[in-house]
Amino acid sequence: AQSVTQLGSHVSVSEGALVLLRCNYSSSVPPYLFWYVQYPNQGLQLLLKYTSAATLVKGINGFEAEFKKSETSFHLTKPSAHMSDAAEYFCAVSRFTGTASKLTFGTGTRLQVTL
Amino acid sequence: NAGVMQNPRHLVRRRGQEARLRCSPMKGHSHVYWYRQLPEEGLKFMVYLQKENIIDESGMPKERFSAEFPKEGPSILRIQQVVRGDSAAYFCASSPPSQEAFFGQGTRLTVV
Numbered sequence: 001a002q003s004v005t006q007l008g009s010h011v012s013v014s015e016g017a018l019v020l021l022r023c024n025y026s027s028s029v030p031p032y033l034f035w036y037v038q039y040p041n042q043g044l045q046l047l048l049k050y051t052s053a054a055t056l057v058k059g060i061n062g063f064e065a066e067f068k069k070s071e072t073s074f075h076l077t078k079p080s081a082h083m084s085d086a087a088e089y090f091c092a093v094s095r096f097t098g099t100a101s102k103l104t105f106g107t108g109t110r111l112q113v114t115l
Numbered sequence: 116n117a118g119v120m121q122n123p124r125h126l127v128r129r130r131g132q133e134a135r136l137r138c139s140p141m142k143g144h145s146h147v148y149w150y151r152q153l154p155e156e157g158l159k160f161m162v163y164l165q166k167e168n169i170i171d172e173s174g175m176p177k178e179r180f181s182a183e184f185p186k187e188g189p190s191i192l193r194i195q196q197v198v199r200g201d202s203a204a205y206f207c208a209s210s211p212p213s214q215e216a217f218f219g220q221g222t223r224l225t226v227v
Contacts, residue, residue, distance in 0.1 A: 036218075043119075043206060043218040044158070090157055102171060103150075103216075105157035 002027045002093045006106035014114050019063075019078040021109045023091030026072065033074040034092040034103065035065055044090065050074060061085070086113045117141070119209050119219035120189075127225045128197045136192040136222045140209030147190040148216060149182060152204040164190060197226045 007022040025031055032051050036044040048059025055067040065076045074091060088110050092103040120139040128134050140147050146165055150158040160174040164184035175182065179197075184190040194201055204223045210216035 034215075041220075041223075043121075043220040044208075045218070046215060049215065092158075102160045102163065102173075103148075103158070104160070105150075107155075107157045 002031065002095065002104045004091050004093050004104055004106040006089075006091050006109050008109055009107065010110045010112065012112040012114060013081045015083055016080050019076070019081045019085065019111065021076040021089050021091075021111065023065075023074045023076065023106060024072050025074060025091075025093045027093055027095075029095055032094045033065075033067060034094065035059065035063070035074075035076050036090045036092060036105075037061075038088045038090065038108075040087075047076070047089075081111075081113045083113050083115075086111055119144075119207055119217050121205075121207050121219035121222050123222060124220065125223050125225070127227060129227055130198060131196050134194040134197050134201070134224055134226075136194075136205050136207075136224070137189045138192070138207030138209070138219060139189040140207075141217055144209035144211055144217075146210045146212065146216070147184050148208045148210075149190075149192050150206045150208065152206060152221070154203070158206060161192075194224075197224075199226045202226045 003026045005024045034049045035047040038044050047063050048057045050057050050067045058064045063078045088108045090108045091106040094103045122137050148163050149161040152158045162175050162182045163171040179195045181193045204221045206221045208216035208218045
């Protein structure tokens with residue numbers, strides 16, 4: 001069985017500050033990990049994915065995430081927050097390369113960016 | 116190439132009515148997935164379909180819910196005799212084989 005835990009349902013940062021959204025996973029097989037962003041009343045957009053290649057993954061909008069097997073973590077970071085980053089972020093795990101088949105999602109972290 | 120199209124975007128049903136949610140996958144995508152997002156929760160997998168086949172329905176409630184992906188036309192998620200607890204956002208995603216999926220904008224079902 002696979003699971004994902006996102007620590008912190010709400011995170012608030014100032015514009016220009018570092019963004020750190022935490023994700024820990026549990027998987028009995030090598031996982032494939034994803035971060036998605038959801039803007040209000042919108043669908044999910046893929047930010048980045050880890051599929052057992054480089055452990056540091058760069059995504060869109062300046063986000064990146066590092067896969068740390070020893071810590072079973074896949075935290076999402078961005079050096080400098082922008083107001084447009086305010087959204088809900090979901091970490092997800094899958095057994096299959098790149099497919100959405102049975103993605104298991106975390107409960108999400110709502111990012112607030114303040115002036 | 117249009118994205119994954121879901122309609123309607125918003126659907127209001129009275130208790131006991133039927134809800135039909137439609138999903139047109141992206142062109143060339145033969146795999147469709149349905150997820151449900153309850154208020155303040157993450158998405159939960161419901162069902163995975165390929166053309167004319169249900170591959171995995173382990174996340175579907177045993178009663179009142181059904182899904183299909185016919186040879187022609189959109190995928191349909193059908194909820195019979197809706198109850199207030201069915202109120203949620205229902206997302207469809209599609210993909211080619213063994214590639215990442217793209218999500219639609221969802222259908223927000225409200226049961227009154």
